[in-house]
Amino acid sequence: xxxxxxxxxxxxxxxxxxxxxxxxxxxxxxxxxxxxxxxxxxxxxxxxxxxx
Numbered sequence: 149x150x151x152x153x154x155x156x157x158x159x160x161x162x163x164x165x166x167x168x169x170x171x172x173x174x175x176x177x178x179x180x181x182x183x184x185x186x187x188x189x190x191x192x193x194x195x196x197x198x199x200x
Contacts, residue, residue, distance in 0.1 A: 177188050
């Protein structure tokens with residue numbers, strides 16, 4: 149990460165934004181679960197059917 153002028157790759161700027169957006173997505177996912185009472189997978193229609 150010596151070259152901070154690079155447009156592509158693992159730059160500090162890109163990694164900071166990636167981390168921020170990941171944290172935002174995590175918080176939105178948890179808030180959605182709390183508001184709806186359903187997990188993320190069930191909201192997407194990927195219900196796990198428990199047998200037995």
